Amino acid sequence: MAGFADALTRAVEASGLSLERVQHHLEARGVQVSLSTLSYWRRGRSRPERPESLHAVAVLEEVLRLAPGTLTGQLGDKRPRGRWVERVAALEGIWQEAALDLGRAIARVDRLTAAPAKYLAVRDLAIIGPDRREVEMRSSAVIEAFDDGVDRILVSKTADETDRSAGEIVASKSCRIGRVRRDEVNKLIVAEVILDRVLRAGDTALVDLRMIADPGADSSSADRTFVRALREHVLEVEFHPDAVPVRCNSFYRVAPDAPAVDTGELWIGTTASAHIVVHEAMAGHVYGIRWEWE
Incomplete structure (x- = not known):
């Protein structure tokens, strides 16, 4: 294509x-x-x-x-058809094999828009509490509509291995949460995010969300995966003053199940935070920050 x-x-x-x-x-x-x-x-x-x-x-x-x-x-051969194919392709940050069953479930929801917009820039802020566990990730994104009539997008969240569940997705401003689907086995959640206005092709909108965590153990990393390439991604981790790690590194993976590649040690400033800026984030790659407590 x-x-x-x-x-x-x-x-x-x-x-x-x-x-x-x-x-x-x-x-x-x-x-x-x-x-x-x-x-x-x-x-x-x-x-x-x-x-x-x-x-x-x-x-x-x-x-x-x-x-x-x-x-x-x-033009070549015809692409795979079907609403389920469109839904699975739209799920941001979900492991492909884990998205399978959830994608089938979402495909049964009438008129659920699959991938009507793309992300231009995303800023994520992970908050780590005094007990060393992630409290939430606040996400602010700029999206651009592919076509006329866009009034909602899909957003997904997946849990770490030690998390009790995928947590919650909460709208902060400029949007609201519609229908929600969960996969308890794979600890996945997908939410329909309804925008505050209907977009035409090329229009942009701000989407502000809170990804509430449900940790079962100390947190050790924060990361994000995008299905499509992204112009700019900023990821910041803010630690509680009573829970500051001894070291912090940035990393990436070429796929969610690929080995992590360290890209350098990060300075934890006087505000007890560290961040990375990724220009032209590649589709399917994982970009993140991990840390050590001892």
Whole structure:
């Protein structure tokens, strides 16, 4: 799909036409394609597969003065279909094998939007209490809508091995929590986060949440995984003055089940906190901070 999106983007830019003008030329040839659909195709968010869409691409080659097959030849095989596939792909920070059953459960919820937006930037703050256990993680994110009519997203939380449960997801401001689904066996929770307004394609919104922890033992790390690439991620850990670790390191994993790679020791400042800044966080990678108490 990336090949088609890239080829379409290059062709539109070379033509000097705006998407509005491209849409106008298609309409003049009897082809109806919405601006949001054209934007989806350019972004790689979706691709034409239905017969009428494939016909539109053939006409699009004519509008952009491309040789027949220039765009249609980039489409390749059809992608896997089905609401469950879309839901599983949308779950942020969930191990793929653990997301399976939860994804099937969510797929049975009518009209639950799967992945209508992407994260542009995320700032997370993990709070560690005086008993050395995580209290909560406060998350503030900037999201951008892929299409018109976006009014909710999915957010997930998974527990550490020593946690009693996945805890809770609570809306802080600019949004509210809708439906919630749990997988007690895998200690996973997914919440429907309803925005305070309906977004159009390209609109941005702020999402502020609190991820309440339910630890069963001392906490030793905080991390985050993103299904899609992210422009900037800031992770800060704030320790209680009575529970400051002896050392703190940053790390990453190329996959949730891959070995951790240390990326350096972190300074714990006078405010008893440490942080990392990740530019261009890669999809599927885990970025985090871990510490030692003794």
